Amino acid sequence: MVEIPKSHPRYLSLKTREKIKQAMKKGLVHETGLIAHGRGEAFDYLIGEKTIPSAEEAEKVAASTLICAENPVISVNGNVVALTAKEIIELAEIIPAKLEVNLFHRSEKRIENLILELKKQGAKKVYGASANAQISSLEHNRSLCDKEGIYSADVVLVPLEDGDRCEALKAMGKSVIAIDLNPLSRTARTADITIVDNVIRAIPNISKWVKKLKNEDIETLNNMVKSWNNNKMLRDVSSFISKRLNSLF
Numbered sequence: 001m002v003e004i005p006k007s008h009p010r011y012l013s014l015k016t017r018e019k020i021k022q023a024m025k026k027g028l029v030h031e032t033g034l035i036a037h038g039r040g041e042a043f044d045y046l047i048g049e050k051t052i053p054s055a056e057e058a059e060k061v062a063a064s065t066l067i068c069a070e071n072p073v074i075s076v077n078g079n080v081v082a083l084t085a086k087e088i089i090e091l092a093e094i095i096p097a098k099l100e101v102n103l104f105h106r107s108e109k110r111i112e113n114l115i116l117e118l119k120k121q122g123a124k125k126v127y128g129a130s131a132n133a134q135i136s137s138l139e140h141n142r143s144l145c146d147k148e149g150i151y152s153a154d155v156v157l158v159p160l161e162d163g164d165r166c167e168a169l170k171a172m173g174k175s176v177i178a179i180d181l182n183p184l185s186r187t188a189r190t191a192d193i194t195i196v197d198n199v200i201r202a203i204p205n206i207s208k209w210v211k212k213l214k215n216e217d218i219e220t221l222n223n224m225v226k227s228w229n230n231n232k233m234l235r236d237v238s239s240f241i242s243k244r245l246n247s248l249f
């Protein structure tokens with residue numbers, strides 16, 4: 001493990017890279033996860049590495065959607081476990097929601113490693129090993145999922161998803177909440193609710209909103225969900241980024 005001095009101006013970013021690197025060495029993160037992380041970092045720079053108002057709003061609506069759901073599932077991959085394992089376990093507990101390991105580059109070994117890691121960090125039950133169902137219209141291993149998990153979920157929270165799978169989940173009639181720092185990605189444009197924020201900030205923020213909204217009446221929460229306009233939010237993010245860039249130089 002490389003020692004990074006706390007005084008370094010990019011301390012948090014470097015620590016995060018180190019976490020991803022170590023997780024790759026432990027067989028949790030796929031090599032391409034490093035590339036996906038790099039793309040995320042670039043977009044995080046553009047928004048100023050902070051939760052922007054549109055993301056805060058999306059996190060609030062995501063919390064309402066998860067509270068109102070009948071069978072909510074949180075889909076996790078290697079990067080999510082590397083960066084926010086404890087926080088995602090807490091979120092699943094307070095909603096409550098099921099946790100399922102679901103991988104683009106699926107290998108039985110990595111599924112097993114990720115399930116073990118989540119259990120080590122406190123998760124009681126983690127779906128994903130049995131792979132007894134398939135997400136329709138997707139080819140190969142990445143369509144595999146659990147009948148009692150993602151397959152039968154009404155709401156799926158997919159931090160760091162790829163566009164194809166997001167579209168396929170939508171085509172199955174599920175409500176999809178995505179966390180993606182890239183507002184231009186197909187995932188961001190396909191999901192019902194897109195949170196343009198770093199998973200590291202987004203997950204604890206959704207938990208904060210779940211705690212605040214848990215005792216609200218269902219009708220109020222449902223109205224909040226129904227009135228959400230994801231395209232408007234993406235336009236707001238784009239305008240936020242343009243204004244920010246124009247004001248920098």
Ligand code: ATP
Pocket residue numbers: 036037038039040041043083160161162163164179180181182184185186187188197198199200
């Ligand atoms: P799409 O298929 O949706 O157009 P893509 O092919 O770019 O997207 P991936 O290559 O799977 O999708 O990349 C994953 C996405 O996750 C990237 O868009 C990246 O911005 C985002 N991302 C990476 N790290 C983080 C992070 N820590 N927090 C939030 N988003 C992240």
